[in-house]
Amino acid sequence: MDKVFTSGxxxxxxxxxxxxxxxxxxxxxxxxNELGEYxxxxxxxxxxxxxxxxxxxxxxxxxxGAASVGTRVLTSSSSPGVSLKQEGLSFLSGFEFPAVVxxxxxxxxxxxxxxxxxGDYFQATRGxxxxxxxxxxxxxxxxxxxxxxxxxxxxxxxxxxxPILLLGDGMxxxxxxxxxxxxxxTGLPEKPWALKGRGDGASRYHASLILDSLxxxxxxxxxxxxxxxxxxxxxxxxxxMMEDADFVVVAYGTTARIAKGAxxxxxxxxxxxxxxxxxxxxxxxxxxxxxxxxxxxxxxVFEMSTGQMVEDVKMALDGLQTELSFHGRxxxxxxxxxxxxxxxxxxxxxxxx
Amino acid sequence: xxxxxKWPKYYKQDVVTHYCPxxxxxxxxxxxxxxxxxxxxxxxxxxxxxxxxxxxxxxYFDFDVIESAHGRGTAIATGAKRANxxxxxxxxxxxxxxxxIGTAExxxxxxxxxxxCVVFINNAVYGMTGGQMAPTSLIGQSTTTSPAGRNPDxxxxxLHITDVVAEFPGVTYAERVSVATPAGIRKTKKAIRNAxxxxxxxxxxxxVEVLSACPTNWKMDPVTSCKWIExxxxxxxxxxxxxxxxxxxxxxxx
Ligand SMILES: Cc1ncc(C[n+]2csc(CCOP(=O)(O)OP(=O)(O)O)c2C)c(N)n1
Ligand code: SF4
Ligand SMILES: [Mg+2]
Numbered sequence: 001m002d003k004v005f006t007s008g009x010x011x012x013x014x015x016x017x018x019x020x021x022x023x024x025x026x027x028x029x030x031x032x033n034e035l036g037e038y039x040x041x042x043x044x045x046x047x048x049x050x051x052x053x054x055x056x057x058x059x060x061x062x063x064x065g066a067a068s069v070g071t072r073v074l075t076s077s078s079s080p081g082v083s084l085k086q087e088g089l090s091f092l093s094g095f096e097f098p099a100v101v102x103x104x105x106x107x108x109x110x111x112x113x114x115x116x117x118x119g120d121y122f123q124a125t126r127g128x129x130x131x132x133x134x135x136x137x138x139x140x141x142x143x144x145x146x147x148x149x150x151x152x153x154x155x156x157x158x159x160x161x162x163p164i165l166l167l168g169d170g171m172x173x174x175x176x177x178x179x180x181x182x183x184x185x186t187g188l189p190e191k192p193w194a195l196k197g198r199g200d201g202a203s204r205y206h207a208s209l210i211l212d213s214l215x216x217x218x219x220x221x222x223x224x225x226x227x228x229x230x231x232x233x234x235x236x237x238x239x240x241m242m243e244d245a246d247f248v249v250v251a252y253g254t255t256a257r258i259a260k261g262a263x264x265x266x267x268x269x270x271x272x273x274x275x276x277x278x279x280x281x282x283x284x285x286x287x288x289x290x291x292x293x294x295x296x297x298x299x300x301v302f303e304m305s306t307g308q309m310v311e312d313v314k315m316a317l318d319g320l321q322t323e324l325s326f327h328g329r330x331x332x333x334x335x336x337x338x339x340x341x342x343x344x345x346x347x348x349x350x351x352x353x
Numbered sequence: 354x355x356x357x358x359k360w361p362k363y364y365k366q367d368v369v370t371h372y373c374p375x376x377x378x379x380x381x382x383x384x385x386x387x388x389x390x391x392x393x394x395x396x397x398x399x400x401x402x403x404x405x406x407x408x409x410x411x412x413y414f415d416f417d418v419i420e421s422a423h424g425r426g427t428a429i430a431t432g433a434k435r436a437n438x439x440x441x442x443x444x445x446x447x448x449x450x451x452x453x454i455g456t457a458e459x460x461x462x463x464x465x466x467x468x469x470c471v472v473f474i475n476n477a478v479y480g481m482t483g484g485q486m487a488p489t490s491l492i493g494q495s496t497t498t499s500p501a502g503r504n505p506d507x508x509x510x511x512l513h514i515t516d517v518v519a520e521f522p523g524v525t526y527a528e529r530v531s532v533a534t535p536a537g538i539r540k541t542k543k544a545i546r547n548a549x550x551x552x553x554x555x556x557x558x559x560x561v562e563v564l565s566a567c568p569t570n571w572k573m574d575p576v577t578s579c580k581w582i583e584x585x586x587x588x589x590x591x592x593x594x595x596x597x598x599x600x601x602x603x604x605x606x607x
Contacts, residue, residue: 023436049435053428054461061425061458065432068419069399069440073432091422195417195433197397197440203363205411205418 003180009076009173011143012102012166013038015150016074018184021100022048023073025062027055029081030114031170032104036076056081060088060101067097068206070194072154076102078170079120080111082128089163090129093223094208096193098157100150101135102166104173107332115332116170116254121308124167125282132220134227136234137165137281139252143177149279151182156234158189160226167281169304171254171334231283238277239288241267245274247348248292250313251302252278254334259302261337266344273344281309286316298323298351302340306330323351361386363395363415371409375575377565378407380532381474382414384542385443388549389416399433399440401426405447406480406567424455427462430469441552442469448489449479452514459514463558466523470548471560473515476567477586484570488512491589496570511589515562519595525557525602527595531564533582537592547597556602564590 006014013035016024024039036052043050049066053059059075066073077085082103092099105120107113120128127134138153140146146168153164195204210216238256241263242248251259256277266273276292278285289299299322301310310326317324327343329335360366364386372379389395395416402410404423411418421429426444434442451459451473462469478496479485486496486503489511493502503511519527528544531537541563548559564586566578573581 023432025432051431051435054457057425058428058431058458058461061422061428062432062435064425065401065419065429065434066436067432068429069433069437071436073436087422088425095419195399195419195440196437197399198416199396203415203417205414205420207408207411207420209408209420 003178005176005178006143007034007174007176008143008146008168009034009104010038011146011179012076012150013042014181015147016100016154017042017046017048018182019072019151019154020185020188021072021074021154022046023066023071024049025051025053025059025073025075026077027053027059027081029078031106032076032078032102032173034173035102056084057087060085063099064088064091064095064097067092067099068095068195070191070196072188074100074102076104078104078106079108082120082123086129089135090131090133091208092163093127093133093135094131095206096161097163098161099163100153100157100166101163102168105167105169107330113332114170116304116334117330117332118169118253118255118304118308119330120167121281121303121305124165125284125312133223134282135163135165136230136283137167139167139279139281140172141253141256141277143175144179146172147179147181158191160230162226167253169254227283234280235283235285236279237285237288238279240275240277242274242276242292244272246272246296247298247300247351248296249273249275249300249302249344250278250289250309251275252281252309255302255304258335258337258340262340262344265337265341266348269345271344271348273348278309284312284316286312289313289316290320293317293320293322296322298325298347300344300347301326303328304330304333304335362390363398365413365415368412370413372406373569375566375568375578376406377476377532377563378474380538381472381541381563381565382410384538384545385445385472386414388542388546392546392549392553394441394549394553397439397441398443400443400445401429403446403450404481405450407445407447407474408481410445424450424453425458426450426455427467427469427471428458431462431467434467434469438468443472444469445472446474447480448473448475448477449487452488452512456514460518463518463524463560464521466525466557468552468555468557470552472545473560473562474565475562475590476565478567478570480567480570484567491585513590515560515595518560523558524560524596525598526551526559529562529564529590529592529595531582531587531592533564533566533579551599554599554603555606556599562590564592
């Protein structure tokens with residue numbers, strides 16, 4: 001397969017089509033409009049459905065409809081729109097329907113701005129809607145990874161019967177890089193639970209309403225078991241320059257890219273810095289952080305927010321003897337590798353004292 | 354002797370209804386089940402039930418059913434029908450569901466002319482949550498949130514959403530009926546049959562608004578409730594055909 005030069009938003013759309021996604025529902029919002037536009041241009045060519053909905057709320061409910069009949073389905077948006085999708089995410093989780101939801105985050109709260117930010121981490125990883133559920137979250141850091149993780153998101157969604165969030169930001173969506181697309185899939189997994197009309201068999205229904213509280217409790221714990229299984233089998237992370245590191249940066253997505261530049265600089269100055277880059281944000285790769293804690297003295301969490309993932313790092317390191325600090329640039333500010341390498345220097349010097 | 358009144362094939366037998374005595378939902382449920390059998394649509398039927406008293410419709414319907422978040426029925430129906438056009442898709446909704454919280458979904462699914470059927474139960478109150486004022490409540494109607502009667506100065510006017518969508522080019526068939534009398538029940542069945550046939554023929558969106566009793570929240574007995582529909586409700590919501598563009602649509606499609 002040839003390399004093509006493409007933007008993150010186009011890349012997700014193309015990868016989704018190759019992953020067998022045949023329905024896309026969405027409402028325009030910057031900085032992810034190119035995704036829907038690519039779907040508008042290409043989905044119908046493969047016999048699929050593109051529909052520009054009247055709102056993100058409508059879009060996510062159309063997703064529920066398409067998912068319920070067994071179709072691979074995608075919706076995408078950015079922060080304010082993803083807030084409107086929370087109702088549907090809660091229902092998808094309750095129904096245990098597979099779907100992929102993209103959030104190309106922007107500055108907030110409110111309308112905020114259209115610059116890249118990572119302020120929706122809590123919303124994404126905690127289960128941003130009502131009720132006792134979580135959404136698995138994949139956080140790519142390159143256009144190639146957007147392609148690979150889009151395909152993976154559909155597979156995980158089907159395997160675990162859960163909505164999966166693909167969490168990027170304006171930078172991920174807009175930047176162009178060379179990418180090798182996976183070959184289109186040839187078959188879809190069986191979905192015996194999907195509603196296809198009863199035919200000659202028994203009728204079925206899907207309801208999130210569970211009036212019996214003991215039964216509701218059982219359903220809640222069932223979801224938890226599913227998340228635990230995912231934590232065991234599906235947790236993903238990247239280790240960067242960790243062999244001899246005594247100081248580690250924890251960053252995901254765009255900030256991890258910036259951190260790599262900063263770490264290279266710091267390495268030139270002789271600092272033994274490495275990075276753990278969580279790729280799944282939920283399940284969070286806490287085991288590797290605990291392992292790394294035996295090797296390094298200092299953790300520096302770097303986010304384009306006021307500090308959200310840092311709480312997961314804190315929880316992962318609970319009870320362990322290490323130092324933890326945080327550097328954040330919220331609001332759509334894109335920090336530079338130089339800026340961040342200075343931050344690394346500062347904390348590194350402190351650690352050595 | 355021939356048994357005339359048979360149990361509908363697509364209605365479960367071993368269940369006790371949760372609907373109150375005199376409630377219109379049960380009547381319309383039976384009509385839907387009968388028609389799916391008569392029109393041989395039960396095998397590919399997919400019905401969206403609403404948040405509202407009909408949320409438990411899957412207890413009775415013996416074909417595939419999905420539940421909807423409050424008001425989102427036609428969005429779910431849109432997603433399902435677009436994803437699998439072979440399904441026969443019905444969105445069953447109450448008046449709070451369809452004309453308050455789900456107004457945007459109602460208007461836009463209608464305007465897109467989705468090839469789905471909407472069965473709209475107008476009982477002029479929020480039944481499930483205990484009889485609060487709905488957009489459809491009559492002027493002067495007393496509800497738990499309009500205890501002194503609906504006052505248009507502060508509460509606005511009864512919303513005629515079926516009349517609104519009937520104006521849309523995308524809406525092929527719209528009719529308002531009532532299940533307050535045996536004649537009305539027969540008309541209701543005929544209207545829903547037309548709506549169903551519209552989808553079967555691929556002619557687009559159809560909606561049937563059914564004026565339906567909620568004795569419990571109206572604080573009336575079932576007989577008085579039916580009278581109230583016949584004497585009061587029909588003054589505001591006149592039963593009749595609101596649009597029938599099936600012939601036009603057929604010509605367009607060739
Ligand atoms: C988002 C949301 N808001 C409120 C509710 C509570 N609720 C459930 S049903 C309902 C009203 C139902 O009234 P209607 O649609 O007229 O149906 P009926 O029960 O009268 O048949 C409300 C407000 C809900 N389930 N979800
Ligand atoms: S509350 Fe009203 S709508 Fe609900 S079941 Fe009872 S009579 Fe029917
Ligand atoms: Mg009602």
